[in-house]
Amino acid sequence: MNKYLLPFIVFIFLAAFLAKGLYLDPQTIPSPLIGKKMPAANLPLLERGEAEFNVTQLIGQPFLLNVFASWCAPCLVEHPLLSNLAAMKVIDIYGLSYKDNRSNTIAWLEKNGNPYVSVGVDAEGDYAIDLGVYGVPETFLIDSDGVILFKQVGPLTQEVIIEEILERIEDLKSE
Amino acid sequence: MNKTICCCGFVSLFLFLTHAYADLDNIKANKMSDRISNLTNQLRCLVCQNQSLAESEAPLAIDLKRQVKNMVEQGRTDIEIRDYMVARYGEFILYEPPLNIKTVLLWWGPFLILIGMILMIRNIIAKNNSPNLKNRFSAFDILEAREKLERNNEGKK
Numbered sequence A: 001m002n003k004y005l006l007p008f009i010v011f012i013f014l015a016a017f018l019a020k021g022l023y024l025d026p027q028t029i030p031s032p033l034i035g036k037k038m039p040a041a042n043l044p045l046l047e048r049g050e051a052e053f054n055v056t057q058l059i060g061q062p063f064l065l066n067v068f069a070s071w072c073a074p075c076l077v078e079h080p081l082l083s084n085l086a087a088m089k090v091i092d093i094y095g096l097s098y099k100d101n102r103s104n105t106i107a108w109l110e111k112n113g114n115p116y117v118s119v120g121v122d123a124e125g126d127y128a129i130d131l132g133v134y135g136v137p138e139t140f141l142i143d144s145d146g147v148i149l150f151k152q153v154g155p156l157t158q159e160v161i162i163e164e165i166l167e168r169i170e171d172l173k174s175e
Numbered sequence B: 001m002n003k004t005i006c007c008c009g010f011v012s013l014f015l016f017l018t019h020a021y022a023d024l025d026n027i028k029a030n031k032m033s034d035r036i037s038n039l040t041n042q043l044r045c046l047v048c049q050n051q052s053l054a055e056s057e058a059p060l061a062i063d064l065k066r067q068v069k070n071m072v073e074q075g076r077t078d079i080e081i082r083d084y085m086v087a088r089y090g091e092f093i094l095y096e097p098p099l100n101i102k103t104v105l106l107w108w109g110p111f112l113i114l115i116g117m118i119l120m121i122r123n124i125i126a127k128n129n130s131p132n133l134k135n136r137f138s139a140f141d142i143l144e145a146r147e148k149l150e151r152n153n154e155g156k157k
Helices: A002-022 A073-088 A102-112 A126-130 A158-174 B002-042 B059-073 B078-089 B104-129 B139-156
Strands: A063-068 A092-098 A119-122 A138-142 A148-153
Touching: A063 A073, A073 A092, A073 A158, A092 A126, A102 A119, A119 A126, A126 B059, A138 A158, A148 A158, B002 B059, B002 B078, B059 B078
Parallel strands: A063 A092, A092 A119
Antiparallel strands: A063 A138, A138 A148
């Protein structure tokens, strides 16, 4: 009996370890930026207004930064969810137009609705590199101190909005 | 006459120097492109995760390659450039995971298992080779003998 106990325990341990591995998504990379300050940037505003899209000036109250592009198909998928969230007025949503033609972005927002308070333009994708963006759309939740609390890679889903974003906003409000 | 020679000398010296300088520039450029290809081979493309930046043509990989090139041209060291990438994309971007607390098992685990196996096999071989009493008489036999002897002893008393 004793002779078989040890291999059995090793087997159970290994099986549990591998089973966990099966359900991990290798596409999602843990971001080193979570818990860190939002990198600073001064970007042109989409609407060509006199004011610029200054990321440090956004800091003060919690907000979402959504990295999107008109050429990005999954962005269109998550867009109604963003519009819904914006209509609920629980948090400000800002957009970052990623490597996109300005007029295309404007046309896309006119067609699909504009949930953003304002949109910054990152035509070369340089600020996106500072943010560690590797798959559009990406959404960042930033607290009132400018610290990144959460990052969603790929399109938002109803579950992510409820369980990850709204949950955290509630925590922030109750603090 | 002297003047002409002097002049020619200066001109040839000048030509030689500009040529040498151009060569130096070439060497520098070669060194830089070597460094760039070396770095981009060590960094992972985050979109197509089983390719290095150097191999990948994904838009993000092209941007990151451009970033590496810019930083090399700015005179940043390899370590600075790698740190820059890790700060943004995490250690995942390095093809070769660094040795630290989190990865020590990954690096040394296989060797630990190997050592464990060698020890186990050695034990088994040693057991089988030794003319051990345990191998020739079962534990039960020995126990029985002991009981018998003890009974005998008691009988004598």
